[in-house]
Amino acid sequence: MREVDLSLSLAPHLLLTGNVRDLHQFPGPDGRVRLLNVQEVLRELCHARGYAGFLVLDPLSGFDRLGEARNPDATPDKRIDGLISRFRGADFDSERQRELLVALHDMFSGTDGLTVPIALVVPYAARTLPGDAVLRADRALFTAIEALGHTAPKVPMPNRPGHSTFGLTLIWVCEQQDQLAPAFPVSGDSVRTIRLLRPNLDRRTQLAARFIRSVFRTEAREEELKSVAGATDGLTARQVRTTVLTAATLPPGPTVFSDAARLVRVGITDDPWAGDTVRGRLAGAEEYLSHRVLGQPTAVAKTVDVLTRAAVGMSGAQSSAARNRPRGVLFLAGPTGVGKTELARAVTTLLLGEEAQPVRFDMSEFRVDESRQRLVGAPPGYVGYDSGGELTNAVRAQPACVLLFDEIEKAHERILDLFLQILDEGRLTDSRGGTVYFSECFIIFTSNIGTQVSDEDKKNDPEAATRQARELLEQFNQDPSAYFAHFRSAYEKFFDQDISRPELRNRLGDNYVTLGFIDEKAAREVLERALASVAARVRAVHKADLVVGPDALDTLCDAAVNDLGLGARGVLNLVESAVVNPLSRELFRSPRAEGDRITLVDLFPDDDWRPVWR
Numbered sequence: 001m002r003e004v005d006l007s008l009s010l011a012p013h014l015l016l017t018g019n020v021r022d023l024h025q026f027p028g029p030d031g032r033v034r035l036l037n038v039q040e041v042l043r044e045l046c047h048a049r050g051y052a053g054f055l056v057l058d059p060l061s062g063f064d065r066l067g068e069a070r071n072p073d074a075t076p077d078k079r080i081d082g083l084i085s086r087f088r089g090a091d092f093d094s095e096r097q098r099e100l101l102v103a104l105h106d107m108f109s110g111t112d113g114l115t116v117p118i119a120l121v122v123p124y125a126a127r128t129l130p131g132d133a134v135l136r137a138d139r140a141l142f143t144a145i146e147a148l149g150h151t152a153p154k155v156p157m158p159n160r161p162g163h164s165t166f167g168l169t170l171i172w173v174c175e176q177q178d179q180l181a182p183a184f185p186v187s188g189d190s191v192r193t194i195r196l197l198r199p200n201l202d203r204r205t206q207l208a209a210r211f212i213r214s215v216f217r218t219e220a221r222e223e224e225l226k227s228v229a230g231a232t233d234g235l236t237a238r239q240v241r242t243t244v245l246t247a248a249t250l251p252p253g254p255t256v257f258s259d260a261a262r263l264v265r266v267g268i269t270d271d272p273w274a275g276d277t278v279r280g281r282l283a284g285a286e287e288y289l290s291h292r293v294l295g296q297p298t299a300v301a302k303t304v305d306v307l308t309r310a311a312v313g314m315s316g317a318q319s320s321a322a323r324n325r326p327r328g329v330l331f332l333a334g335p336t337g338v339g340k341t342e343l344a345r346a347v348t349t350l351l352l353g354e355e356a357q358p359v360r361f362d363m364s365e366f367r368v369d370e371s372r373q374r375l376v377g378a379p380p381g382y383v384g385y386d387s388g389g390e391l392t393n394a395v396r397a398q399p400a401c402v403l404l405f406d407e408i409e410k411a412h413e414r415i416l417d418l419f420l421q422i423l424d425e426g427r428l429t430d431s432r433g434g435t436v437y438f439s440e441c442f443i444i445f446t447s448n449i450g451t452q453v454s455d456e457d458k459k460n461d462p463e464a465a466t467r468q469a470r471e472l473l474e475q476f477n478q479d480p481s482a483y484f485a486h487f488r489s490a491y492e493k494f495f496d497q498d499i500s501r502p503e504l505r506n507r508l509g510d511n512y513v514t515l516g517f518i519d520e521k522a523a524r525e526v527l528e529r530a531l532a533s534v535a536a537r538v539r540a541v542h543k544a545d546l547v548v549g550p551d552a553l554d555t556l557c558d559a560a561v562n563d564l565g566l567g568a569r570g571v572l573n574l575v576e577s578a579v580v581n582p583l584s585r586e587l588f589r590s591p592r593a594e595g596d597r598i599t600l601v602d603l604f605p606d607d608d609w610r611p612v613w614r
Contacts, residue, residue, distance in 0.1 A: 008046070015193040038173060055084075120169070146185040152190070212225075235265065273351075292349075299514070326442065330511050335515075348404075372414060373431070377389035450487040469566065522568075534546060551601065552601060583611075586613055599614040
């Protein structure tokens with residue numbers, strides 16, 4: 001609050017933003033530190049400077065005095081009382097607010113005008129002031145506010161002879177500056193904007209000692225201070241107090257303060273990653289993921305390592321600031337169709353159950369800077385402000401979830417900047433000023449970096465993408481180390497040079513994984529599973545049995561392994577074109593009765609796959 005104190009003599013308008021609804025430490029006359037809200041701190045600062053009146057305009061008390069003046073030489077109390085009587089209980093629309101501001105200014109006019117400073121604080125400026133300047137009365141109000149900044153009267157400073165200060169100081173308080181109407185004058189020397197920060201580590205340690213002493217009636221031990229201060233990183237002083245109060249209601253133990261902070265932060269006490277169910281699933285994680293994602297042993301092993309770290313709470317343990325970071329992060333790179341998205345789905349099922357799906361964001365839909373609003377919410381005054389952001393809403397609704405950001409390289413660079421805060425601090429502020437915590441989230445990015453073909457190259461050569469896939473497949477088969485080095489180099493170049501965000505790559509750390517192409521064995525297994533899935537659908541919907549004859553199966557196998565450049569997705573596309581589409585036509589033309597057998601005798605790879613049915 002020292003900057004606020006100094007700024008009272010620097011500008012007639014103060015705009016306080018940020019942590020404005022919190023409790024702040026302030027030394028009292030006896031030297032003891034008190035916890036005061038922003039209005040109380042401002043009152044103490046103004047009284048210490050000899051202000052004759054500290055006035056407030058808020059939705060509950062209207063226009064009134066907050067506390068008595070402490071300046072013994074102050075004489076304008078009757079004038080202030082008269083002004084309060086005049087405006088008390090008034091409906092403070094734009095016109096009435098303008099009249100009040102003009103009346104305050106006029107109190108300093110004339111030979112008998114006030115010669116001691118007064119201050120008016122508007123603690124809910126974003127709600128008290130109009131949201132725009134469409135109406136004439138609204139424009140007049142904002143014009144008056146701006147004019148008061150340029151015509152602020154000067155008066156002697158009561159407690160500093162020979163110095164002067166502003167006679168009327170207007171203090172506007174709101175969580176975010178962009179919550180105010182664009183017409184509000186926020187630039188120039190007449191307005192000083194001050195952002196109040198949440199308590200840092202030292203402050204949280206002091207608060208922890210205070211609250212533990214108050215709640216537990218004993219002096220805090222050093223390990224308790226460290227536990228509370230570390231667990232409450234990013235929380236307000238009020239939330240630190242709530243954490244200690246909550247800890248007093250939980251069973252004692254070494255993690256009691258961490259559990260209490262988790263409850264305050266995301267609404268859950270038990271660690272969702274440390275339960276017996278999750279640990280039991282992770283015991284067989286490698287086998288399960290290898291079954292779901294074929295032919296990717298290296299990627300599966302790396303993924304299991306990250307999952308294990310998340311389960312035992314050791315993600316980022318090498319960093320002292322990692323306590324509130326996401327539980328785990330994976331960056332999956334590789335060509336299309338090799339299993340990146342399927343691996344993300346398998347991780348979700350492994351952690352959250354059979355029916356769970358990752359919260360997926362197709363980042364190709366976030367190519368422009370304005371699409372950032374979809375993630376964190378639209379600014380005040382824009383359509384969708386009340387709806388919030390898709391990302392922030394999803395994490396609020398389900399704090400322990402798997403977030404999948406598909407094809408991350410296609411997002412706008414400024415949208416990628418959001419992940420700096422998410423990965424480093426484990427939190428994000430939405431458009432309404434609320435904080436969303438990602439400390440219980442597992443985040444997966446997928447990317448095709450290293451396989452992109454420019455639009456110009458595609459235009460000049462429609463087969464460029466296909467040819468590149470075949471070249472990468474050949475490289476993978478002949479020199480796997482060169483293949484993996486190619487993708488790693490493309491990954492580093494993208495962040496370091498293409499978008500100039502090396503710090504984001506550093507946040508991702510060693511959680512980068514490249515997926516290779518599937519081999520012929522894996523392709524045949526994908527084919528068998530796909531055919532089994534088609535047969536199960538025929539049995540469920542048509543009560544008939546689908547049989548694929550040996551000749552047709554040989555043809556499909558040859559086609560599946562003929563071009564592995566499209567990965568498992570290429571095999572699935574083959575089954576759709578060669579089996580599902582002809583089968584659908586056959587069932588439409590000749591519906592089968594319950595118990596019938598449909599046999600695909602043979603397949604001929606003509607332009608549209610000509611089948612032989614029996």
